[in-house]
Amino acid sequence: MNVLVTGSSGLIGSEAVVYFDRLGFKVSGIDNNMRADFFGPRGDTTWNRDRLLATCRGFSHTGLDIRDREAIDRFFVQNQFELIIHAAAQPSHDLAARRPFDDFDVNATGTLNLLEATRRHAPNAIFIHMSTNKVYGDGPNRIALKELDTRWDYDDPEYVNGIPEEFPVDQCLHSLFGASKLAGDILAQEYGRYFGLRTGIFRGGCLTGPYHSGVELHGFLSYLVGVALQESPYTIYGYKGKQVRDQIHSHDVISAFWHFAQDPRPGEVYNLGGGKENSASLLESVARIEELTGKRPQITYSEQNRIGDHICYYSDLQKLRSHFPDWNLSYSLDEILEEMISVMQRR
Ligand SMILES: NC(=O)c1ccc[n+]([C@@H]2O[C@H](COP(=O)([O-])OP(=O)(O)OC[C@H]3O[C@@H](n4cnc5c(N)ncnc54)[C@H](O)[C@@H]3O)[C@@H](O)[C@H]2O)c1
Numbered sequence: 326m327n328v329l330v331t332g333s334s335g336l337i338g339s340e341a342v343v344y345f346d347r348l349g350f351k352v353s354g355i356d357n358n359m360r361a362d363f364f365g366p367r368g369d370t371t372w373n374r375d376r377l378l379a380t381c382r383g384f385s386h387t388g389l390d391i392r393d394r395e396a397i398d399r400f401f402v403q404n405q406f407e408l409i410i411h412a413a414a415q416p417s418h419d420l421a422a423r424r425p426f427d428d429f430d431v432n433a434t435g436t437l438n439l440l441e442a443t444r445r446h447a448p449n450a451i452f453i454h455m456s457t458n459k460v461y462g463d464g465p466n467r468i469a470l471k472e473l474d475t476r477w478d479y480d481d482p483e484y485v486n487g488i489p490e491e492f493p494v495d496q497c498l499h500s501l502f503g504a505s506k507l508a509g510d511i512l513a514q515e516y517g518r519y520f521g522l523r524t525g526i527f528r529g530g531c532l533t534g535p536y537h538s539g540v541e542l543h544g545f546l547s548y549l550v551g552v553a554l555q556e557s558p559y560t561i562y563g564y565k566g567k568q569v570r571d572q573i574h575s576h577d578v579i580s581a582f583w584h585f586a587q588d589p590r591p592g593e594v595y596n597l598g599g600g601k602e603n604s605a606s607l608l609e610s611v612a613r614i615e616e617l618t619g620k621r622p623q624i625t626y627s628e629q630n631r632i633g634d635h636i637c638y639y640s641d642l643q644k645l646r647s648h649f650p651d652w653n654l655s656y657s658l659d660e661i662l663e664e665m666i667s668v669m670q671r672r
Contacts, residue, residue: 326350329406331391331439332413334370335360336537336544337455339377340575341410344583346381353404354386355413359431363420364540373536391435398438401446408586409447410579411439411513412455414506417543419631421502429505436509440516440524451586452524454513457506458598458640460528461488462497463633470637476567476606477637487571487601487641490528490594498633510594517592525585527578530598530640533661534575535668546572546610550665552622553614559622563630566608571599571639574656574664584649593648598640603658613659618666 328345332338333354345352354377361369377384389396391413414432415421421428436454443452465488471480479485494507510526517524531545539547552559581597605613615621645652656664 326407327405328352328408328410329355329404330410330412331355332411333377333386334358334374335412336534336575337412337532337578338410339373339536340534341412341579341582342377342381342384344576344579345408346383350383352381352384353406354384355389355391355400356386357388357390359390359415360538363415363417363424364538364542367540368538370538373538391438392430394438398442398445401442406443406447406450409439409443409450409452410455410582411436411453414455415502418459418500418502418633419542421500421505425501428501429508432502432505433508433512437512440512440522444516444520444522448522450523451589452513452516452522453582453585454509454524454526456510456513456526456528457503458488458528458530458596458635458638459499459503460494460507460510461492462494462499462503463635464493464497465638466636472567475608476569477564478569479637486643487639488596489641490596490644500633503633514592514594521591523589523591525582525589526592526594527581527597528594529578530571530573530596530638532575532578533572533665535665536575545570546661547665549610549622550614550662550669553611553620554618554666554669556620557622558625560625560627561607562627563634564636566626567606568635569604569606569637569639571601571604572658572661573597573599573603573654574661577654577656580655581645581649581652584652588649590648595645596640596642597645598642599654599658600642601639603654603661604639605658613662614666617662
């Protein structure tokens with residue numbers, strides 16, 4: 326199979342490269358290292374590109390920019406792609422407000438460029454679009470919550486399994502990032518429903534793994550572990566540090582994509598995160614890292630939460646599991662942390 330991965334030096338893209346290379350496929354990666362431009366030297370993904378080039382035999386890389394419509398179109402004419410994993414993005418909530426044009430050009434227009442090139446030159450390909458739970462904006466904050474000792478949780482039986490795909494997406498605060506990602510998400514759905522392309526849309530919770538270039542503004546768990554190991558300063562913004570996120574290992578993300586690719590349903594949307602079983606609050610994550618390493622960051626608490634930040638979010642995985650009964654989470658939260666700690670200690 327001939328696979329295209331956009332954002333191939335990032336967390337999700339690089340995991341996709343490794344996964345499909347191991348299956349013996351030819352994998353072309355696109356990444357212009359814009360993460361370094363967005364986040365500075367800590368966001369630089371060159372090390373990850375070089376790791377892939379050194380270890381994945383069927384992998385080739387190009388520094389194309391997904392905003393470059395003509396170049397993307399030409400690339401599709403030159404290659405007959407059968408599976409497209411679209412993971413290139415401006416991924417930060419907070420950064421989008423500082424760079425609204427770049428955010429929209431990458432997340433919305435870049436996605437349109439890829440979808441249209443697929444429609445013109447690879448109409449039978451499977452197109453996986455990596456979306457986000459921020460498409461639901463701060464709507465989940467309106468669900469009744471209960472405050473427990475170390476975390477918030479839903480206090481409404483309707484959400485006992487987490488947030489489902491039917492959750493409303495409008496009339497709430499998204500951040501510009503949530504808005505640009507929602508535009509890309511709807512476009513990918515529309516290319517499935519209107520044009521019949523085999524698109525699948527996956528709305529991520531907290532996606533994580535050791536190959537993230539974690540920075541304060543994006544890559545929560547990887548950044549937290551890095552800061553804890555160095556016992557450096559870390560600021561908790563609002564919600565008493567009890568805000569809850571569901572963590573999924575990047576390997577389990579790509580395995581969900583592969584299940585979809587073998588039995589695609591055009592235009593379908595799935596929530597994809599660690600679910601309730603892999604959820605933890607910030608306080609709980611700090612405590613667990615300390616138990617595992619004996620180290621903790623120097624924490625400062627700010628009363629002010631990040632604008633539009635979720636208080637409690639975990640994905641309802643029932644739809645994904647019902648469509649793909651053989652898919653499951655292979656990494657527990659502890660296993661995610663242990664692997665991340667051991668890789669970072671060696672780096
Ligand atoms: N990491 C998470 O917690 C999380 C959660 C929900 C959704 N997502 C989504 O998953 C996808 C992948 O996220 P990630 O965590 O791997 O991010 P990442 O920043 O690690 O990877 C994205 C990659 O895209 C590249 N890129 C950015 N702009 C580009 C452009 N114009 N042309 C070519 N390449 C470009 C970057 O250099 C980077 O390597 C994104 O769509 C993101 O919104 C991530």
